[in-house]
Amino acid sequence: MAFETMNLVKGQLSSEVLALKNKGYRFVTMTCVDLGDSFDLLYHFDLDLKLTHLRLNVAKADRVVPSISGIYFAALVIENETQDHFGITFDGLALDFGGHFYLEEEVKKFPFCKFTVNKAESAGEGA
């Protein structure tokens, strides 16, 4: 169903996620949406069959986001997938496949980005 989100900035992410964990929420997954010049990261949590969503907007020029895998280990799968598909780097990822969770070394682009860049060019540059 249509939903409301709590909008966050990077510095709030870990504390808000930890607060949800302490309240007994189960981590469902994260969704990354390419908005053109930025990404929306939507974090979905469940408590008693009701979903709560956090939204973090990330500029493409600054694609480093704190990992929540230290709080919810389950997040490591979707964070690695998002690294592969969108080129976002998750700082502190519990098990980091370095952008090759699904994709082979020879894949040089981020396939889910609307306007993609070569991986070699992407370090430190905007998309």
Next chain:
Amino acid sequence: MATIVPFGPQHPVLPEPLHLKLVLEDEIVKEALPTLGYVHRGLETLASIRDMDQMVQIVERVCGICSCIHAHTYCMCIEGLMGIEVPQRADFLRVIWSELHRMHSHLLWLGLLADAFGMESMFMHAWRIRERVMDVMEATAGNRVIISVNKIGGVRRDMSPEQLRWVLQVVDELETELDKIKAVLTNDYSVKKRTVGVGVLTYQQAYELGAAGPQLRGSGVAQDMRMTGYGAYKYIDFAPVVEKDGDSWARTMVRFRELYQSIDIVRQLIAKIPDGEIAAKVKGKPTGEIVCRSEQPRGELMYYVRATGDKYLDRVRIRTPTFANVPPLLAMLPGCEMADVPIIALSIDPCISCTER
């Protein structure tokens, strides 16, 4: 001294490619690391070049075994965004086919599990019983696996009163057949020896690691997305099947008991199915973002759809149950014997096509 042993991607018990790097000390697993990517297709990106109606066929191909439920959940998203009211009869038909999918999925899995621990007769009986479910799907939908009955606004096919009566006869036969193998499955020494106390996932672990479906319920967490009452589930009596031990045996029992539960749900639905239209008219393009969840045979399925009113959807994100069950699997393996790894891996009913999409 630690030894690293590869498990998969090609392995006799695995129907799909999953690779685990097992760190062993003698015969005991100390750590397991997954490697995925053997069947990654990037299906979600097809939303940018296929329209919302064509996407129904795309999402059905995320996974053959639960194709009907993928399409149902995707359609719920689009219908929610566009404010389409699905006819009640269509809701009932969708759920009847969904429960048939659950039955054939659980029977397929039971056969694979039995094959994994060397019980060939159980493997053949489970798949023989499954064939009756496939017959129903072929007769009512025209296909055995990817039945393509869902469309945005409702369903493509109806079931006649004669077909519904025949489905009731078939589920009666299924119940009789299940009763015959129940005694073997629940009392056999070998089955218990291979599954009881093997691959334990505690209540706390299941919840914190985000387990889904029978993995969650096998560890005592009474959560099933059908409890949210989507589709026709709101019209039936239903309680989730829960076991408390969290081991491979508990997960096996959850699925086996869910076979009976699906039979009961189909009976209730057929008793209550209303007459009427099977599809609503659809006009325009969706706008907004939405999340819908459903219960696949393997657990909770979540779809996120974002649309801007264009021909193509802006984003389709699919979170499948096996995707959620990878971290719990990594927690179940440490401490087990190498010989138990195939049973534990199969006890989560892994679907790698779903996981990688």
